Amino acid sequence: MAKRKKRKINVFRLFILGLICVLLIFLLGFGIKKILFSSKETPIIKEEKYDEIVQAGFTIEEAKELASLSNYWPSRLERYAAYTKADTLEQRVMEVNCDMDLEPYAQTTIVEDDTDVTYLVNKFYALPDGYVPDDLVGLDVFACVQGQDYSCQDVDVIQLRKEVYDAYIKWCKAAEKENIEIRAIAGYRSYEYQKGLWDYNAQIHGQEYADSYYARPGQSEHNTGLAVDITFNGYNFNEIENYDGYEWILENAHKYGFILRYPEDKVDVTRYGYESWHFRYVGKDVATKIYENNWTLEEYYGAKEEA
Incomplete structure (x- = not known):
């Protein structure tokens, strides 16, 4: 009787161990999927809104900063890109918005x-x-x-x-x-x-x-x-x-x-x-x-x- 009891205990342990393995495989697979799809594909979708700014000649970092400014005027994007007298993007936007990039009249x-x-x-x-x-x-x-x-x-x-x-x-x-x-x-x-x-x-x-x-x-x-x-x-x-x-x-x-x-x-x-x-x-x-x-x-x- 003692040997049969020990055999049942080993089977139970194997069953629990199997469940743990299945769970780990599932979690591992979910994590890999998240890394492959969420971390790579999502930013590409989010950064599409900066394409026009980047195409005007700005880096992606500059594009993000430019778009974050409350006084960024999309209609003057080309003028922002052409104006190079300002030291910062924030200053550049303000000066172009004030028409400081244009000759009077x-x-x-x-x-x-x-x-x-x-x-x-x-x-x-x-x-x-x-x-x-x-x-x-x-x-x-x-x-x-x-x-x-x-x-x-x-x-x-x-x-x-x-x-x-x-x-x-x-x-x-x-x-x-x-x-x-x-x-x-x-x-x-x-x-x-x-x-x-x-x-x-x-x-x-x-x-x-x-x-x-x-x-x-x-x-x-x-x-x-x-x-x-x-x-x-x-x-x-x-x-x-x-x-x-x-x-x-x-x-x-x-x-x-x-x-x-x-x-x-x-x-x-x-x-x-x-x-x-x-x-x-x-x-x-x-x-x-x-x-x-x-x-x-x-x-x-x-x-x-x-x-």
Whole structure:
């Protein structure tokens, strides 16, 4: 009886051992299949979306980085590939989005919608021929006086769009409390007025100078009614950055929806010379975002997703 019992125990052990072997073979086979198919085939499928970027001349690593940027604009892929002045891909994307890869006036996009006060007007974005804002308001306070104030715009009355007018008045009243008397020396300009300015400066100083400091007609922010040139406390407008009070103006403009449009350290972005007197209305939220990020309006748009 003892020998039979021992034989049954050995058979049972063999049965358990067999089950373990079958299980191991199954698991091993499943693992090999996963390695062969999952680890090799799946990435190939996932990386197909980078093919177009790679074909443009980028490595697969660069393609992944490029596609991960929130402000990557697929429509400008070829321009990203051709632009080599930037040190990083992130910088390259921003600079191309700001049209820094193009020569001024190389191409022009016509702005059709003026309801969004943040819209771009520069050497690449122009207003339609004959554009005139339909909500212009004359400044009867906080404006220069012809014959008294230096470089006062030669018009009967300086005008701004209504929303800009309201914000400008609030800004000036706040400045008054700091003993800063802001005065507008220029606001809205007609197409003909801007053409006369550009033509005159091009004739006297040359086209390069005119293009650096005076926008061509239809491509001037003054044509929008959203920009205002200022002085304060009777100083010459082109020297205001040298006087006490200007720092307050810079640090508080965004609270009323204004930005310094052509900063000294952003000439390569805006394509205009430094203008300490030129402020553009974009609304409080956008102005604050631009101020906090030390952007220009071009960079604000360059940081956004493609429209």
